[in-house]
Amino acid sequence: MNADWIEQFPGLSKLEPAIRDVLTRKSAVVTVREGSVIFGPGKSPENLLLLLEGRVRVQQVSEAGREIVLYRVEAGQSCVLTTACLLAHEGYSAEGIAETDVRAVAIPRTVFDDLIAQSVTFRTFIFTAYSKRITDLFQIIEDIAFQRVDIRLAQKLLDLERGTGQIKATHQQLAAELGTAREVISRQLGEFQRRGWIRQSRGSVELVEPDGLERLAALDAA
Amino acid sequence: MNADWIEQFPGLSKLEPAIRDVLTRKSAVVTVREGSVIFGPGKSPENLLLLLEGRVRVQQVSEAGREIVLYRVEAGQSCVLTTACLLAHEGYSAEGIAETDVRAVAIPRTVFDDLIAQSVTFRTFIFTAYSKRITDLFQIIEDIAFQRVDIRLAQKLLDLERGTGQIKATHQQLAAELGTAREVISRQLGEFQRRGWIRQSRGSVELVEPDGLERLAALDAA
DNA sequence: CACCTTTCAGTAACGATGTCACCAAACCCA
DNA sequence: TGGGTTTGGTGACATCGTTACTGAAAGGTG
Structure with a gap:
C-alpha cells in the first residue's frame, strides 16, 4: 500500500520511522462524496482525518436554524479540533461537511492516542494544528464582534x-x-x-x- | 511538600502513582496577585497552570483597543488552551488576567510534554478540558452572531x-x-x-x- | 476643606445592521 | 408547458453601534 501520503504533511515528514510504520499500517485512506456530512450533532467522528484532497467546511448551526462557517480544512490539514470533541462532550453542535469530494487518511481514536503517546513529532503536529485553529476562532470572534x-x-x-x-x-x-x-x-x-x-x-x-x-x-x- | 492538590482535580484523581510522583516533584505551586497579566501578546506562558484558588479571565483585545471576554478559568480547571498556543504561534492576541489573587500549580512545558506522553489519564484530562473550552468558544460565537x-x-x-x-x-x-x-x-x-x-x-x-x-x-x- | 483630575454614567442623534413581510425573477421538474 | 421551489430585491421598522457631548461621583493633593 502506498504510504507516501505522509510527505503531504510537512509536520509529519520528520516522523520517527517506527511511528511512521504504525501510522501507515493502522490508518486507512477513505473517500467521501461532496456534500456528505462527516460529523455533526449526534454523529461523532470516529477518526481523526488528515486531508489529502478536497475541502471540509466546519460550521455551527443554531437551534433557530441559522448557520455560521467556523473554518475550513484543506488538503494537508487535519480535522484536529474533533479529536478533543470526540472524547467527552455531547454539546458539540458543530458539523463538518465535504465541500468537494474528499480523500483523507482516517486515524482511529486508539491509534491517535498511541501516536500522541509515542511521538514528539506527532504531538507537535497536533498541537500546532490546534494552535492555528484556536487563534482562527479568536479572530472570528473579534471579526463578528467588532468588524x-x-x-x-x-x-x-x-x-x-x-x-x-x-x-x-x-x-x-x-x-x-x-x-x-x-x-x-x-x-x-x-x-x-x-x-x-x-x-x-x-x-x-x-x-x-x-x-x-x-x-x-x-x-x-x- | 504538600501534594494533595491533585485531589482537587477530579480528572487527575486516578492518575498512575508514578506519574503522580513526577507531577508533584516537577511542578511548583505559584501565587499571582490580583490584576496581574499572566499571559498576553508578547508574553507567552511558560507553564500550564492548574488553578487551585482564584479566577483567571481570558479575553481578546482588538487593535482598536476593544475587548471581549472569552472564558474564565476557575479553581479546579486548567489554562489548557495556552498549551496549544505556546507552541507555535505569534498571533495569539488573547490575554489572561488574574481576577482575584490566584494560587496555581505551574507545569513546565517539558514536563507537560512528558506527562502527555506517559499517562492516558493525563491525556484524557487535557483533551477533555480542550473539548469544554472549544465548545464554549463555539457557543460564544453563536451568541455574538445571533443573540x-x-x-x-x-x-x-x-x-x-x-x-x-x-x-x-x-x-x-x-x-x-x-x-x-x-x-x-x-x-x-x-x-x-x-x-x-x-x-x-x-x-x-x-x-x-x-x-x-x-x-x-x-x-x-x- | 477646596480644587483639580480621572473615572463613570446618561443621553441624543444618527448610521449600520438585523428582522419581517412581501414580491418577482430564475430555475427545476414532471 | 405549467406549477412549485429557490433565489434575489426591497421597504419599513427594530435593534445595535458610534459619535459627541454632558455632568456626576470618586480620588488625590495642597
Missing part, C-alpha cells in the same frame, strides 16, 4: 475566489459565511455592484475589479 | 452574580463581557432598572428581582 459587514464581506469574497474570479455561492450561503442575514448580503453586494467591483448573477458573483474590494478589505480595524 | 444583547446581558448578570445579588462591574466592563459598547449596556441597564429588576449604582449592579432577568434570559433562541 463592519462590508469589510468582512469584501475579505470573504477575495478569500473564496480561488483563482477563477468567480464565486459559486448564493446570498444565503455568503450570509452563513459571515453569520449575518441574507438581506444584508443582498444590500452589500448591490452596493459593490453599483461601484462596479462585481457582477452578480443567480448563484454566483464575478469579481470585476478586485482592487476595489482589496481597498475596502484593507481598512480592517483602522 | 439579542438584552437576553445576553440578562444571562451574564445572572452568571456574574456569585451568591451576593451584587455585581461589581462598570458598564464598560459589562460591555467587554459581551463584546458590545458601553452605551448599549447603559441603555439596557436603564431599561432593566425601569422594570424594577435591578438597582444601579456607580460600579455595581444590584439584582432586585432576578426572576425578571431569568424570564428574559430564558427566551434564548426561542
Whole structure:
C-alpha cells in the first residue's frame, strides 16, 4: 500500500520511522462524496482525518436554524479540533461537511492516542494544528464582534475566489459565511455592484475589479 | 511538600502513582496577585497552570483597543488552551488576567510534554478540558452572531452574580463581557432598572428581582 | 476643606445592521 | 408547458453601534 501520503504533511515528514510504520499500517485512506456530512450533532467522528484532497467546511448551526462557517480544512490539514470533541462532550453542535469530494487518511481514536503517546513529532503536529485553529476562532470572534459587514464581506469574497474570479455561492450561503442575514448580503453586494467591483448573477458573483474590494478589505480595524 | 492538590482535580484523581510522583516533584505551586497579566501578546506562558484558588479571565483585545471576554478559568480547571498556543504561534492576541489573587500549580512545558506522553489519564484530562473550552468558544460565537444583547446581558448578570445579588462591574466592563459598547449596556441597564429588576449604582449592579432577568434570559433562541 | 483630575454614567442623534413581510425573477421538474 | 421551489430585491421598522457631548461621583493633593 502506498504510504507516501505522509510527505503531504510537512509536520509529519520528520516522523520517527517506527511511528511512521504504525501510522501507515493502522490508518486507512477513505473517500467521501461532496456534500456528505462527516460529523455533526449526534454523529461523532470516529477518526481523526488528515486531508489529502478536497475541502471540509466546519460550521455551527443554531437551534433557530441559522448557520455560521467556523473554518475550513484543506488538503494537508487535519480535522484536529474533533479529536478533543470526540472524547467527552455531547454539546458539540458543530458539523463538518465535504465541500468537494474528499480523500483523507482516517486515524482511529486508539491509534491517535498511541501516536500522541509515542511521538514528539506527532504531538507537535497536533498541537500546532490546534494552535492555528484556536487563534482562527479568536479572530472570528473579534471579526463578528467588532468588524463592519462590508469589510468582512469584501475579505470573504477575495478569500473564496480561488483563482477563477468567480464565486459559486448564493446570498444565503455568503450570509452563513459571515453569520449575518441574507438581506444584508443582498444590500452589500448591490452596493459593490453599483461601484462596479462585481457582477452578480443567480448563484454566483464575478469579481470585476478586485482592487476595489482589496481597498475596502484593507481598512480592517483602522 | 504538600501534594494533595491533585485531589482537587477530579480528572487527575486516578492518575498512575508514578506519574503522580513526577507531577508533584516537577511542578511548583505559584501565587499571582490580583490584576496581574499572566499571559498576553508578547508574553507567552511558560507553564500550564492548574488553578487551585482564584479566577483567571481570558479575553481578546482588538487593535482598536476593544475587548471581549472569552472564558474564565476557575479553581479546579486548567489554562489548557495556552498549551496549544505556546507552541507555535505569534498571533495569539488573547490575554489572561488574574481576577482575584490566584494560587496555581505551574507545569513546565517539558514536563507537560512528558506527562502527555506517559499517562492516558493525563491525556484524557487535557483533551477533555480542550473539548469544554472549544465548545464554549463555539457557543460564544453563536451568541455574538445571533443573540439579542438584552437576553445576553440578562444571562451574564445572572452568571456574574456569585451568591451576593451584587455585581461589581462598570458598564464598560459589562460591555467587554459581551463584546458590545458601553452605551448599549447603559441603555439596557436603564431599561432593566425601569422594570424594577435591578438597582444601579456607580460600579455595581444590584439584582432586585432576578426572576425578571431569568424570564428574559430564558427566551434564548426561542 | 477646596480644587483639580480621572473615572463613570446618561443621553441624543444618527448610521449600520438585523428582522419581517412581501414580491418577482430564475430555475427545476414532471 | 405549467406549477412549485429557490433565489434575489426591497421597504419599513427594530435593534445595535458610534459619535459627541454632558455632568456626576470618586480620588488625590495642597
